[in-house]
Amino acid sequence: MVLWNLQRLLNGMRRSLAAPSRNPRAAVVIGRLLGAAFILCFATGIYSHFIQDPLPWMHFPTRPIWIYQVSQGIHITAGIACFPLLLAKLYAVFPELFQTPVVRSVPHILERASIALFVASSIVQIVIGLINTYQWYQLFPFPFRQTHYALSFVVVGSLAIHIAIKLPVIAQYWSKRSAFEADGVTLAERPAEPVGAPLVPAPPHDEVPIGGVTGKVIAWIDSTPKPRPDEVRTSRRGFFAIAGVAVAAVVGLTAGQSFRLLDGVNLFAPRKQGVGPSGLPINRTAAAAKVLESARDADWVLTVVNGETSTTFTRAQLLALPQYDVDLPIACVEGWSQMASWRGPRLRDLADAVGARDGVAIRAVSLEKDSSYARTTVGPEWVRDELTLVALELNGDVLDIDHGYPARLIAPARPGVLQTKWLSSLEVIA
Amino acid sequence: MTRAQRRWRVALIVVGVGLLLLGGIVLFNDVAPKRYIGILAWLAGAIIIHDGIIAPAVFGVSLAMRRAGRRIPLPVILIVQGAIVVGAIMALLVFPEIAKQAIGSANPSILPLDYAGNLIGFYIALAVVTAVAIGLYLVVTRRQNARPSTSQD
Numbered sequence: 147m148v149l150w151n152l153q154r155l156l157n158g159m160r161r162s163l164a165a166p167s168r169n170p171r172a173a174v175v176i177g178r179l180l181g182a183a184f185i186l187c188f189a190t191g192i193y194s195h196f197i198q199d200p201l202p203w204m205h206f207p208t209r210p211i212w213i214y215q216v217s218q219g220i221h222i223t224a225g226i227a228c229f230p231l232l233l234a235k236l237y238a239v240f241p242e243l244f245q246t247p248v249v250r251s252v253p254h255i256l257e258r259a260s261i262a263l264f265v266a267s268s269i270v271q272i273v274i275g276l277i278n279t280y281q282w283y284q285l286f287p288f289p290f291r292q293t294h295y296a297l298s299f300v301v302v303g304s305l306a307i308h309i310a311i312k313l314p315v316i317a318q319y320w321s322k323r324s325a326f327e328a329d330g331v332t333l334a335e336r337p338a339e340p341v342g343a344p345l346v347p348a349p350p351h352d353e354v355p356i357g358g359v360t361g362k363v364i365a366w367i368d369s370t371p372k373p374r375p376d377e378v379r380t381s382r383r384g385f386f387a388i389a390g391v392a393v394a395a396v397v398g399l400t401a402g403q404s405f406r407l408l409d410g411v412n413l414f415a416p417r418k419q420g421v422g423p424s425g426l427p428i429n430r431t432a433a434a435a436k437v438l439e440s441a442r443d444a445d446w447v448l449t450v451v452n453g454e455t456s457t458t459f460t461r462a463q464l465l466a467l468p469q470y471d472v473d474l475p476i477a478c479v480e481g482w483s484q485m486a487s488w489r490g491p492r493l494r495d496l497a498d499a500v501g502a503r504d505g506v507a508i509r510a511v512s513l514e515k516d517s518s519y520a521r522t523t524v525g526p527e528w529v530r531d532e533l534t535l536v537a538l539e540l541n542g543d544v545l546d547i548d549h550g551y552p553a554r555l556i557a558p559a560r561p562g563v564l565q566t567k568w569l570s571s572l573e574v575i576a
Numbered sequence: 577m578t579r580a581q582r583r584w585r586v587a588l589i590v591v592g593v594g595l596l597l598l599g600g601i602v603l604f605n606d607v608a609p610k611r612y613i614g615i616l617a618w619l620a621g622a623i624i625i626h627d628g629i630i631a632p633a634v635f636g637v638s639l640a641m642r643r644a645g646r647r648i649p650l651p652v653i654l655i656v657q658g659a660i661v662v663g664a665i666m667a668l669l670v671f672p673e674i675a676k677q678a679i680g681s682a683n684p685s686i687l688p689l690d691y692a693g694n695l696i697g698f699y700i701a702l703a704v705v706t707a708v709a710i711g712l713y714l715v716v717t718r719r720q721n722a723r724p725s726t727s728q729d
Binding site: 159163165226229230233236237240243262263265266267269270273274276277280281282286287288289292293295296297298299300302303304305306307308309310311313314317373377380381384387388391392395396399400412413414415416417418421422423427428429430431434548 | 577581584585586588589591592593594595596597598599600602603606607611613614615617618619620622623625626627630631634635638650651654657658661662665666668669670672673675676679681682683684685686687688689691694695697698
């Protein structure tokens, strides 16, 4: 009896949620966009992961110089677009939450479990990604980068399983035309129906009514007149229009942190172009890196080592080398980026000073303390690149201490976290 | 289901399960087991917030909209609905940002904007756009309704 009432209640809830915009076609249309956004985030995330932790055989493109910057701008922007898209997708399939019976069979349990995992991991993934750009690390009882990386496989794996399960529905409703043919009626004529037919047919109105408040609410729902075909069409278009406006709003008002074109309408991004020392944002300050003293030490030298050969450069000696001007972006793994003008000697000239062979990598060591990025490796694709500098000046100013004074690395198409600041030594890796 | 679909289904499930395993391996290798509780708490929290808070809230709004649907023209409802949805999503993104800004950032180039002020400005603009859209709709439909009668003159 309790079960029967629960079933009727769930059925009533499903019926009350029936809306023209909640249909398989809407789920497929929004699902395609959301799936594409997930794949974009996954691909750009994997790129950024391996550029930081390359496998031995990996080589990365150094041109165009904006490839890393744009990839991470896309990562963060597509991630932000996922908020309205995911909500729209969940809205379109909302009545599925009140399926009756709650579970039917072992495959059905697995299907519902896989969807629960998919929904939960997707929500967590985009929320921790966003909060990470606000640098609110205290909210994470786990290491962000590793967790975000592990979850990315869970999200994309669940996506593949979800597509597999829904394949017939997706195929049927992929194009507008096949969606028409699937039902043999025009979209506008199709009655509002939740995704998937209810297993237990909705009880006819003259059946014994359910008592109490629930019964009254359901009776009231059932007395709502069915929408006219033109209203069905309007509702559907309205749904897509709302989703479109929401995506445009969240993307348009934040993407300026990564794409200069939208800087003028950057109202809500955690970073703003032009804000920071020498007009460039920073992540780690000299104080946080505990280099305030060592970086200002009058005895500072840059040591360049190649096996037994070793030589040192004071800042004045670095300035006496041929100086080059390059325009390269600082592109953060958090998605923001900005173009800047750098000046200093080429890394390859320093490598030549210690007789480094072609094709070697260089380990850049920073003065900074307590950081996993205090020692980074500059791959051979960058060591000989004419755009890779040991920068001494930024945007016409002496390099600010928060930007890595006395000297820092800058190379094309690399994440900012690898553009080592407060250089202490450069070691050729044989 | 066609044979091709069945093949795709098997292939996708194999790929999907493989990626899930890979995710598990990465988790096992890169994250200390004592942190798993935290990750599970977040995953469970996502389900609870979605199924327990957002879903019932949307359910309630859906019911309320049915009531309004009996009296107000559908496009007007949709415009208002759209404004509420856009405003709510923006709040979802910006409220945590305002909260973190109040706590403080590691340096002044992080969270440098007046997010609370910008959000208020955004809501004012949203309200104005919504009102104008409703006004335009009402004017246009009134004209359309008026046209047949003028042509009969």
